[in-house]
Amino acid sequence: MRILPPGRWTAATACAAVTGIAAGLVWSPDRTWAAMLMASYGLLGLGLGGLFFIALNDACGATWAVALRRIPEAMVSVLPFGAAGLALVFAIHPSIYPWMAHAEHFTGFKGFWLSPGFFLGRAAVYVSLWLLFATGIIRASRAQDRSDHPSLATRRTALSVSFVVVFAFSFWLASFDWIMSLEPHWYSTIFGIYNFAGLFTSTLAVVILLVLRLGASGVLRGVVRAEHLHDLGKLLFAFSVFWMYIWFSQYMLIWYSNLPEEAVYFVRRQTGWWRSLFYLNVLLNWAVPFALLLPKTAKLDRRLAWAAVVVLAGRVLDLYLMVRPAVVSGGPSFGVWEAAPFLLAGVVFVVVFARAFRRASPVPLGDPWLAESRSYHG
Amino acid sequence: MSRSLVVGSFENGEDILSAARAARVAGLTIVDTYTPYAVHGLDTAMGLAPSRLSWVCLVAGLTGAILKLWFEWWTAVVDWPVNVGGKPDNSLPAFVPITFEVMVLFAGLATVGALFAVARLWPGRRRPALVPRTTDDRFALVIEQTSAEETTARVRALFEEHRAVAVTEHVDEGRTCGRGQTAMKALNVVLALALLAAIGANAALDRDPAVPARDYLPEMAYSLAAESYAADPAFGSGGVLQVPPDGTIARGASPLHYLATPADALRAGLELSAPPIDQQALRRGATLFQTFCAICHGDTGVGNGPVVARGFPPPVSLLAPHARDMKDGQIFHVLTYGQLNMPPYASQIDAVDRWRIVAYVRQLQGSQQP
Numbered sequence: 001m002r003i004l005p006p007g008r009w010t011a012a013t014a015c016a017a018v019t020g021i022a023a024g025l026v027w028s029p030d031r032t033w034a035a036m037l038m039a040s041y042g043l044l045g046l047g048l049g050g051l052f053f054i055a056l057n058d059a060c061g062a063t064w065a066v067a068l069r070r071i072p073e074a075m076v077s078v079l080p081f082g083a084a085g086l087a088l089v090f091a092i093h094p095s096i097y098p099w100m101a102h103a104e105h106f107t108g109f110k111g112f113w114l115s116p117g118f119f120l121g122r123a124a125v126y127v128s129l130w131l132l133f134a135t136g137i138i139r140a141s142r143a144q145d146r147s148d149h150p151s152l153a154t155r156r157t158a159l160s161v162s163f164v165v166v167f168a169f170s171f172w173l174a175s176f177d178w179i180m181s182l183e184p185h186w187y188s189t190i191f192g193i194y195n196f197a198g199l200f201t202s203t204l205a206v207v208i209l210l211v212l213r214l215g216a217s218g219v220l221r222g223v224v225r226a227e228h229l230h231d232l233g234k235l236l237f238a239f240s241v242f243w244m245y246i247w248f249s250q251y252m253l254i255w256y257s258n259l260p261e262e263a264v265y266f267v268r269r270q271t272g273w274w275r276s277l278f279y280l281n282v283l284l285n286w287a288v289p290f291a292l293l294l295p296k297t298a299k300l301d302r303r304l305a306w307a308a309v310v311v312l313a314g315r316v317l318d319l320y321l322m323v324r325p326a327v328v329s330g331g332p333s334f335g336v337w338e339a340a341p342f343l344l345a346g347v348v349f350v351v352v353f354a355r356a357f358r359r360a361s362p363v364p365l366g367d368p369w370l371a372e373s374r375s376y377h378g
Numbered sequence: 379m380s381r382s383l384v385v386g387s388f389e390n391g392e393d394i395l396s397a398a399r400a401a402r403v404a405g406l407t408i409v410d411t412y413t414p415y416a417v418h419g420l421d422t423a424m425g426l427a428p429s430r431l432s433w434v435c436l437v438a439g440l441t442g443a444i445l446k447l448w449f450e451w452w453t454a455v456v457d458w459p460v461n462v463g464g465k466p467d468n469s470l471p472a473f474v475p476i477t478f479e480v481m482v483l484f485a486g487l488a489t490v491g492a493l494f495a496v497a498r499l500w501p502g503r504r505r506p507a508l509v510p511r512t513t514d515d516r517f518a519l520v521i522e523q524t525s526a527e528e529t530t531a532r533v534r535a536l537f538e539e540h541r542a543v544a545v546t547e548h549v550d551e552g553r554t555c556g557r558g559q560t561a562m563k564a565l566n567v568v569l570a571l572a573l574l575a576a577i578g579a580n581a582a583l584d585r586d587p588a589v590p591a592r593d594y595l596p597e598m599a600y601s602l603a604a605e606s607y608a609a610d611p612a613f614g615s616g617g618v619l620q621v622p623p624d625g626t627i628a629r630g631a632s633p634l635h636y637l638a639t640p641a642d643a644l645r646a647g648l649e650l651s652a653p654p655i656d657q658q659a660l661r662r663g664a665t666l667f668q669t670f671c672a673i674c675h676g677d678t679g680v681g682n683g684p685v686v687a688r689g690f691p692p693p694v695s696l697l698a699p700h701a702r703d704m705k706d707g708q709i710f711h712v713l714t715y716g717q718l719n720m721p722p723y724a725s726q727i728d729a730v731d732r733w734r735i736v737a738y739v740r741q742l743q744g745s746q747q748p
Contacts, residue, residue: 248474255471258463294436296428377395377419 014347020340031337033093034327036085038319039341041178043349044082049203050075051134052167058160064231066373067223069364070357071210073141076134077356081348083127086178090120096327099184106184114181122177126170133163144366153368171196182326186265190250197243201285202315204236205308212305219362226300227378233299236289240311244286269321273331281321284314316342380549382523383409384530385508386537387516387544391417394517397540398423401521404536409520412512434492435485442484446477459684461669508548632729638715643708650707655737663734666727671735679742691719702743709736
């Protein structure tokens, strides 16, 4: 089975990306660090999204995706790498956050919340919690391959239910900390859900691309069925609409009340060239996938893959729009300094995923619902 | 027209699925299936064409969205433009939520309506259940006997091969009334009577206003803080609300010593003078004028606002000599205390903003001929 492109290509791409980043840190540190933040946060999101995908299915007793579960399971392995990228930004370039650089000063509770020590402590708590749940859930799943003890399934359900709750709170706060505090005077309580919507939509897009690839030519040939693709397609469609719904909820309330301290966020993103990107974001994340995936047949043919690719491009743009205007003044620009971190994140994803996927059997053999997932009617 | 039917009852969804597939392969005519819940995959097994309901849904949804968008635009831009917080009349974001709701409403109702129409279901129509237990735990597959040679035995064998628990024969005479119907009618009458009785009993209840009803969440009705108009236990005299000493003025307020009379308006004209106004303040004055005054006086001040178009007695033109000759302080007095048909604005617009409006009125007068 081949998931990876030939080794030398991978190595060459990784080298190019690392060189690009190094050069960027010398010549255009602000832009490069901003892109590092986006790429790490996006990579971490894919790992976290994979875990949430498993937990969501387990928590509501859904069995359809059991046969594909090793894919999101392997995706979880990229979580620590995303976290490492973030740690790099926090450690070497904390001044990306104006309050860290003492350009902004807050008092009272906000001052306490946005203090370097507490910020780093919180980040450590979030990531450890996620890793703890990831280990627990995946271990139980792997253990099922060797033992058919029913307690394993129960343990997975219990862990998954708790994770969903923990994830909701922790990721919400994490998005406040890591992204929203780039503009510390601006706040939006819905920002956490907005970030979750992007995280999960992009996760679904990646899961779909991997399912298509592994199902067409890889080890999952014969396991992946039209029913699976149809259901994944419906989820992608639904969550793209969900993203739009949340995007609009955030936008409309701020637009309507038009309070200066809230509206700045959108004013900044609607001036000059930012304006076109602002609307492109809506096209890529919602309008195009919506139109593509509306017919039933679209979820069963090439249009599914195209929709997934468009959503992924939309995710990159969405992250760019959240981070970049806050960090670097002036109009938008996308060049080597932005491409290199994303390229590196892509290489890391592919390599880490491939290794993790090979480490266990490609389908969860011991799961009592495997047969159901292999034969259900959608 | 009557036709004879063979009905096989099955115990679970898997059995009826395989039986339906086999029946199609054998070239039998499947009339319908009856199941207690939607069995996934049964539509393909029966060979049903993709449902056309989704088209009804799409078309109705689009129709609803377009109609509503048009209606929003018509009310907000054409028929009754009102300046809301300085936003343009034609503001798409404000139209989106209601457009979305109406789209969903149209799509939902039309789809359900179309489903009922296609399935020929309407109030009062009843179809006898061939196998009553399909509403509970049985799955029935109905096959039509097309020709004389098509022996029941063949169908029976196929059913039994797929673990049918019962095979029965029926003749469908196209009747739509079943037994049980009288019982249902009686039940409806009883329910209607019960509803009437409940309404009557409710109306007849003796509601004594002196007896308090049951309180849920009393914290909301009975405040812990003292009520403003209650007697104050601490002060004894007066109430919780104390009378302020003479000469008290509200924070930030500067009192005006005028009455709402023409004479005092003239006096205000002599005594008050406008504070200096810069460009930004003038722009604010313009926005306020659009928001508060233009509905009567019109955008230019000639007195042709939308309210006037609907029969409100037209105000005098602000560009006429009378208004031009008014002193700033006099206009300020009009805004503050009103004048005949024009209501006072002191409670809605503070003094600083009123002066800005005065400045804008002056600008209007300067830039246009009467």
